[in-house]
Amino acid sequence: MKEEALTSISDITHIEARLYLTRLHKKKYARRSVARKTSSLRSFFKFLIREEHLSVNPFTTVSLPKQEKRLPQFLYSEELEKLFAVSDLDTALGQRNQLLLEILYATGIRISECCQIQLQDIDFSLGTILVTGKGNKQRYVPFGSYAQEALEHYMENGRKELLAKGKQPNARTLFLNFRGDPLTPRGVRVVLNEMVKKTSSTLHISPHVLRHTFATHMLNEGADLRVVQELLGHSSLSSTQLYTHVTKDRLQQTYNQFHPRA
The missing domain is CATH 1.10.443.10 (Intergrase catalytic core)
Structure with missing residues (x-):
C-alpha cells in the first residue's frame, strides 16, 4: 500500500492485488508460500466484508498458483x-x-x-x-x-x-x-x-x-x-x-x- 501510495485499505482493488503477487514472484517466493499469503489475504478481506467495513474482495478474482507436484522423499x-x-x-x-x-x-x-x-x-x-x-x-x-x-x-x-x-x-x-x-x-x-x-x-x-x-x-x-x-x-x-x-x-x-x- 505504501509503494502504491494507498492510504486506506478500501482503496485496494484487484489491480493492487495482482501487483502484490507479481512482487512476490519477483522475490522468488515458492508457489506454496504465494498460495498461503493469497489465501490469508482473501480470508482477511472476506472478514472485512462480513463486518461491513468493505463491499468488495480484491482477491476474489486472483487465482492461486498451481502447486508443484513433488514426489515424497522416502528411504530405500x-x-x-x-x-x-x-x-x-x-x-x-x-x-x-x-x-x-x-x-x-x-x-x-x-x-x-x-x-x-x-x-x-x-x-x-x-x-x-x-x-x-x-x-x-x-x-x-x-x-x-x-x-x-x-x-x-x-x-x-x-x-x-x-x-x-x-x-x-x-x-x-x-x-x-x-x-x-x-x-x-x-x-x-x-x-x-x-x-x-x-x-x-x-x-x-x-x-x-x-x-x-x-x-x-x-x-x-x-x-x-x-x-x-x-x-x-x-x-x-x-x-x-x-x-x-x-x-x-x-x-x-x-x-x-x-x-x-x-
Whole structure:
C-alpha cells in the first residue's frame, strides 16, 4: 500500500492485488508460500466484508498458483538397514531409539501420534496400537514382529530404567526421554538426526520421511490404496494418492520384465 501510495485499505482493488503477487514472484517466493499469503489475504478481506467495513474482495478474482507436484522423499531398504543397525541395544536410550524407528516405519503414524502412545493403547495379542490422530480421530494400526520384539525389550528393560529417573513413577506414556519425562516431537527429530549421523550418511531424515517410506513400500508391494489410506489416517484418498509413485528399483524390474528389448 505504501509503494502504491494507498492510504486506506478500501482503496485496494484487484489491480493492487495482482501487483502484490507479481512482487512476490519477483522475490522468488515458492508457489506454496504465494498460495498461503493469497489465501490469508482473501480470508482477511472476506472478514472485512462480513463486518461491513468493505463491499468488495480484491482477491476474489486472483487465482492461486498451481502447486508443484513433488514426489515424497522416502528411504530405500538399504538405507533403512543402516539406521536399524546403529542403536546400542544394551542401553536404555538405544532400546528406546530402536523402538522409535521400528514403530514409525512399521505403522506410518505421525510424530505427534507416536509421542501420545500410552501403554494401555497397545494390544500385544492382536499386534495393534490405538492411535489418536488429527481432530481426535482414533484408529487401530498393526505392527509387525520386529516392532513387537523391540517393544518387549524396551518395556522390560530400557523403559523401566528411564522411568526411574523421572518424577512420575506411574507415567503411562510409552516413549520417555533421558530424564524420564514424555518424549516430545522435537526430541524425536533430535534422536533421528543423531542416528543418521552415526550412519555417516548425508541423508536428511525426518519422522515424516519414515511415514512416506511406510506408504511407498506398502503400495510398491501391492497394498490396496484404501487400506493404506486407513492406516495413515487420511480423511481424503487424494492425500494418499501422493504415494502412488514407484521406486527406481520397481521401474527397472517392470521394464526388464515387459520390454521386448530390455
